[in-house]
Amino acid sequence: MTGASFGQVTIVGLGLLGGSIGHAVQAYLPGTTVVGYDADPDVREAARGLGLAHRIADEAGEAAIGSDLVIFCVPVGAMGAAAAAIAPGLSVEALVSDVGSSKATVAAALAQALPGHHVIPAHPVAGTERSGPEAGFAALFRNRWCIITPPADADPVLLARLVAFWEALGARVETMDADHHDKVLAVTSHLPHLIAYTIVGTASDLEQVTQSEVIKYSAGGFRDFTRIAASDPTMWRDVFLTNREAVLEMLQRFTEDLTELQKAIRKGDGAFLFDHFTRTRAIRRGIIEMGQDDARPDFGRSDHNGDGQGSGGGEPA
Numbered sequence: 001m002t003g004a005s006f007g008q009v010t011i012v013g014l015g016l017l018g019g020s021i022g023h024a025v026q027a028y029l030p031g032t033t034v035v036g037y038d039a040d041p042d043v044r045e046a047a048r049g050l051g052l053a054h055r056i057a058d059e060a061g062e063a064a065i066g067s068d069l070v071i072f073c074v075p076v077g078a079m080g081a082a083a084a085a086i087a088p089g090l091s092v093e094a095l096v097s098d099v100g101s102s103k104a105t106v107a108a109a110l111a112q113a114l115p116g117h118h119v120i121p122a123h124p125v126a127g128t129e130r131s132g133p134e135a136g137f138a139a140l141f142r143n144r145w146c147i148i149t150p151p152a153d154a155d156p157v158l159l160a161r162l163v164a165f166w167e168a169l170g171a172r173v174e175t176m177d178a179d180h181h182d183k184v185l186a187v188t189s190h191l192p193h194l195i196a197y198t199i200v201g202t203a204s205d206l207e208q209v210t211q212s213e214v215i216k217y218s219a220g221g222f223r224d225f226t227r228i229a230a231s232d233p234t235m236w237r238d239v240f241l242t243n244r245e246a247v248l249e250m251l252q253r254f255t256e257d258l259t260e261l262q263k264a265i266r267k268g269d270g271a272f273l274f275d276h277f278t279r280t281r282a283i284r285r286g287i288i289e290m291g292q293d294d295a296r297p298d299f300g301r302s303d304h305n306g307d308g309q310g311s312g313g314g315e316p317a
């Protein structure tokens, strides 16, 4: 079975994620019609120029007409409003999904805005620090996980079609409970972003020491943090506000572990430090062995389009 069982897909929000889905559906599911909508008229104009969809709607109320899958790709804090605006044209038969980075709050917002509709949230764990329609590329989801968080009463046929859709885009699919997703992602994605935002902010506050040195010596570990800390402020503000409890819980544990390392440094406990670093090195090696290290084919390149030619093409998985 392929995801082509969706005849028409509407993508709401045409930035990095929405743009990438638009490119990927056109590349890997040629039988599917793609309709796009974005609240920002400049983004709609750019999306037309980039060919992110077969048709770009100018009104939210008509964007979902005729679609059997609608995917919300807006910041998580905007999901409810975006869904309410789309509702007038949405069939009760259609499947509603999203790509938001936190799941429990988004599931509640979509269910509240679209009562009586089929809502099955999802989160492709694939992205970059870039945002906007130009950032999208077809191969973004290749060999990356897509976590689907079906509600207990989800229609099994629609769930199977959503799984097939993401597999057709090259993703590996896992299903789990939304609360569990939010705990796991708090430590694997949200906390690392918070740490990057912190360390880059701290360095730039140390003006006397760093003024030009922050830039001059940033070829090392600091540079990796600056990539993450360049991620979209609206997106990440919303992630932290919607996954507050899980992030605070993980932050508490992180702070305790950091204090342990701080103590070891103060006491000159080299064995503690060595053991800790040996354990973390093994984790990194495990990630690489699982084939999950920088699966993005163009990672580190400047065009981020997956085909090296500045367009949205790319090979299917």
Ligand SMILES: NC(=O)c1ccc[n+]([C@@H]2O[C@H](COP(=O)([O-])OP(=O)(O)OC[C@H]3O[C@@H](n4cnc5c(N)ncnc54)[C@H](O)[C@@H]3O)[C@@H](O)[C@H]2O)c1
Pocket: 012, 013, 014, 015, 016, 017, 018, 037, 038, 039, 040, 043, 073, 074, 075, 076, 078, 081, 082, 099, 100, 101, 102, 123, 124, 125, 126, 127, 128, 129, 130, 131, 132, 133, 232, 235, 239
């Ligand atoms: N960036 C990543 O690495 C990444 C990875 C996985 C999931 N996500 C999730 O994907 C979603 C989109 O992120 P992105 O990186 O594509 O952001 P983006 O900023 O590139 O694009 C978001 C788009 O949504 C539009 N928008 C905002 N409010 C809207 C509304 N009410 N109606 C219609 N359009 C609206 C904006 O104009 C913008 O074009 C977020 O929920 C984010 O958490 C992001």
Ligand SMILES: O=C(O)C(=O)C[C@]1(C(=O)O)C=C[C@@H](O)C=C1
Pocket: 100, 101, 124, 125, 126, 127, 128, 129, 188, 189, 190, 228
């Ligand atoms: O690679 C990056 O730039 C990302 O931050 C991608 C990343 C992540 O943390 O892995 C960021 C947020 C998403 O919800 C999913 C993926």
